[in-house]
Amino acid sequence: AQSVTQLDSQVPVFEEAPVELRCNYSSSVSVYLFWYVQYPNQGLQLLLKYLSGSTLVESINGFEAEFNKSQTSFHLRKPSVHISDTAEYFCAVSMSGGYQKVTFGIGTKLQVIP
Amino acid sequence: DTGVSQNPRHKITKRGQNVTFRCDPISEHNRLYWYRQTLGQGPEFLTYFQNEAQLEKSRLLSDRFSAERPKGSFSTLEIQRTEQGDSAMYLCASSSPEDSSTGELFFGEGSRLTVL
Numbered sequence: 001a002q003s004v005t006q007l008d009s010q011v012p013v014f015e016e017a018p019v020e021l022r023c024n025y026s027s028s029v030s031v032y033l034f035w036y037v038q039y040p041n042q043g044l045q046l047l048l049k050y051l052s053g054s055t056l057v058e059s060i061n062g063f064e065a066e067f068n069k070s071q072t073s074f075h076l077r078k079p080s081v082h083i084s085d086t087a088e089y090f091c092a093v094s095m096s097g098g099y100q101k102v103t104f105g106i107g108t109k110l111q112v113i114p
Numbered sequence: 115d116t117g118v119s120q121n122p123r124h125k126i127t128k129r130g131q132n133v134t135f136r137c138d139p140i141s142e143h144n145r146l147y148w149y150r151q152t153l154g155q156g157p158e159f160l161t162y163f164q165n166e167a168q169l170e171k172s173r174l175l176s177d178r179f180s181a182e183r184p185k186g187s188f189s190t191l192e193i194q195r196t197e198q199g200d201s202a203m204y205l206c207a208s209s210s211p212e213d214s215s216t217g218e219l220f221f222g223e224g225s226r227l228t229v230l
Contacts (some may be wrong), residue, residue, distance in 0.1 A: 004156075006156075009154070028219075032215060032217045034218070036221075041223075043118070043205070043222050043223040043224060044205070044207075044219075044221040045220075045221065045223040046159070046218050046219070071146060090156050090157070096216035101159050101162070101170065102159070102217045102219060103159070104123065104149075104156035104157045105156050106156045106157075107156050111119070
């Protein structure tokens with residue numbers, strides 16, 4: 001079975017500063033990796049995903065994550081955050097190939113301070 | 115396409131009562147999932163349907179929980195004899211076969227249950 005560890009439950013950061021949200025996974029087989037975001041009073045939505053190919057994946061709003069197989073990590077980064085990025089971010093993993101259950105981490109609350 | 119819809123959004127009930135939540139997935143999605151999220155935790159998988167067939171159930175789903183998807187469209191999650199430990203946000207998600215092969219899920223806004 002696979003699992004996900006998000007080491008930081010809350011990350012406060014000033015507006016326009018860079019941020020990194022950490023995610024480590026555990027799996028004995030190949031995986032797909034995801035970051036989901038939950039804005040206040042909204043449902044979870046996919047931010048970005050790694051399936052295969054380039055290990056660096058990007059979202060449309062400036063976030064990026066890099067799949068590092070040797071370190072079993074998939075950290076999320078943004079060079080300059082905005083107030084609108086305040087949300088809870090969930091790292092998730094599933095085994096690759098066909099339908100597989102998606103397992104989520106406990107989430108990291110990103111609070112952007114004006 | 116209005117996305118995944120869940121009702122009711124909030125439910126407050128007394129311990130021992132039965133509650134039912136409904137989920138309407140995105141219309142062309144044949145796969146439907148229920149997750150539960152408690153405070154400080156990420157979503158935990160409960161069960162999964164492909165069309166009307168319930169293909170997987172988590173050990174988290176005790177005998178008091180039952181989920182159905184009778185016509186392969188909307189789904190219901192019923193909790194009988196509710197306990198305070200059932201208080202949580204119940205999330206529904208759906209996906210198409212193409213999306214589910216890559217793990218992308220489309221979530222509703224959730225149904226929050228409070229058991230007094």
